[in-house]
Ligand SMILES: CSC[C@H]1O[C@H](OP(=O)(O)O)[C@H](O)[C@@H]1O
C-alpha cells in the first residue's frame with residue numbers, strides 16, 4: 001500500500017499553512033487546466049503534506065469558477081492519498097453554532113454550472129456516491145479538531161449551492177425543514193465527486209460561520225460576520241491540520257473503499273475508449289487503465 005499523504009484544500013480565509021519543513025509553492029500542470037493556485041508542499045514532522053488554497057491566494061476564484069478537476073488531479077499527481085477540505089459553511093441547526101466544526105458525512109448537490117466528472121463519452125464511468133466521505137479520515141479529522149479545542153459534531157448533511165449569492169429565506173427554510181440539510185456551502189460539490197473518481201479518501205471539516213438566514217434571533221447571513229468568525233477560527237483550523245498530519249499514519253481501510261472506487265466503474269469497452277481522454281485520465285484513473 002502507498003504511504004499515506006495528506007492534502008488539505010483550504011477554503012475561505014485559509015490561504016496557507018505555517019510550520020512546514022522544506023516548504024515550497026509548486027506549480028502543477030494538469031490535463032484539466034491550471035489548479036486554483038500553486039500547491040504548497042513540504043513535510044510536517046517528516047511526513048509529506050500538500051496544501052491548496054481553493055479560491056487561490058487573494059481569493060480570486062468564485063465558487064462556480066474554481067477549477068475543481070485540475071485541483072483534484074494536481075493533488076493526486078503529487079501523490080496525495082487523503083484529501084481534507086476545510087470549508088466555511090452556514091448552519092441549519094441551533095446546536096451547530098458559529099465556531100463549531102462539523103464532520104460532514106452526506107451531501108446534497110444543488111450546483112448546476114460546473115464540470116462534475118473526469119469521465120465522459122469515450123470513457124464512461126459510474127462511481128458510487130452513497131457514502132461520499134471516508135469514514136476513517138472523518139474520525140481522525142474529528143479527533144484532530146477536538147485536540148485543537150474545537151466543539152465538533154460528527155455527521156451532518158452539507159447542501160452545496162451554486163452561489164455566489166446566499167440563499168433566500170424561503171430556500172433556507174426549505175433546506176432546513178424539508179430537506180434535512182445541516183449545513184450549507186458553495187464548494188464541496190463537485191469536489192467530493194471528483195475526489196471519489198480519483199480514488200482519494202475525502203472528508204470535509206465544515207467550519208460553521210453563521211446560521212444562514214433561517215434563525216429568528218440571528219437575521220440574515222452577513223459576510224462581515226462570516227469574515228470575523230473565519231479570522232477567529234484561523235488558529236483552530238491550522239492546529240487541526242497539524243494534529244491530523246500526526247494522526248494520519250494510523251488510517252486503515254475505510255468502509256467506502258475510496259482507494260478502489262474505480263474497480264468496476266468503467267463501462268466503455270477497452271477497444272472503444274478515446275485515446276485522448278485516456279491520456280487525460282493518466283493520474284486520476286491510471287491504476288485501472290494501465
Ligand atoms: C466567505 S462565505 C462564502 C464562501 O465561503 C465558502 O467557501 P469555502 O468552502 O471555500 O470555505 C462557501 O462555500 C462560499 O464559497
Ligand SMILES: Nc1ncnc2[nH]cnc12
Pocket residue numbers: 088089090091161166167184185186209210211212213221226
Ligand atoms: N450561509 C452560507 N451559505 C452558503 N455558503 C456559506 N459559506 C459560509 N456561510 C454560508
